[in-house]
Amino acid sequence: METVATAVAEGKLPGRVWIYSNTHCNLSCNYCMTESSPRAKRRAMSQERMVTIGREAKELGFTALGVTGGEPFLLPWLIPTLLELSDLLPVVVLTNGTLFNKKLLAATAVLADRDLKVQISLDRPDPVRNDISRSTGNFHAVTSAVRELTASGVTVRIASTMARDRAEELPRLKQLVQDLGVLPEDHIIRPMVQRGRAHERGVGTPVGEGDLSGELTITAEGAFWSAFGPSVRGGRTDTDLLLCRTTQPLNLAASTLLSLHGSMPRGHDAQLGIR
């Protein structure tokens, strides 16, 4: 039987394992797929649990880790956890970039020179339009955080979630990213996915299993086909992309994902280029 390590090494299975550290957030963006907000259910993972997932992922042959939420930097144990995870495998941690005051910037400096990238959301090149979806002052806070983190030696990526009718903004967005000192290969542009609040509002691109890259995603509630899987509607987590409820040991969830990959036509997993 094919192992996870072999499937990853041969490129049949994506190498990254996503960990949902929590689902609450200091923002409440109007397209958020996890219905995150300061009042949302936390569904948080402990430092020990996250590191165990990272350790098992490495043992199974996965080659990278991702940490997402919610807003991961709301967890007091996030930075020590990131240090432990990046001792195991390369890490990318997603953040809205609005919490980086002087104290957090000083604490985050230990992530410099690690095999770790901080991925910050910045959707639009115009402050007023950007802030409509995210929050007042978001553009200023995010661009400031990118500059400060980069200056402290932390590697930054920028992720832009685009609605379908915004192609004309793309050149200015790319120029802004370049002006912020972020490399073009570290600028991720992805379509708005019609899940969570975006689904409630009828905006974004409808997606199913065949449109999303099958990357093992672990939350406090189970294992999912994709990081876009554990979306929330009406306070309940969607289960259409649930692989299994059992995530300990990780091998069970990984094997389930692998068998599903084997049953799908090659190339079927990235029709929309959503990563």
Ligand code: SF4
């Ligand atoms: S989209 Fe991101 S930043 Fe906005 S509410 Fe959701 S988790 Fe928070």
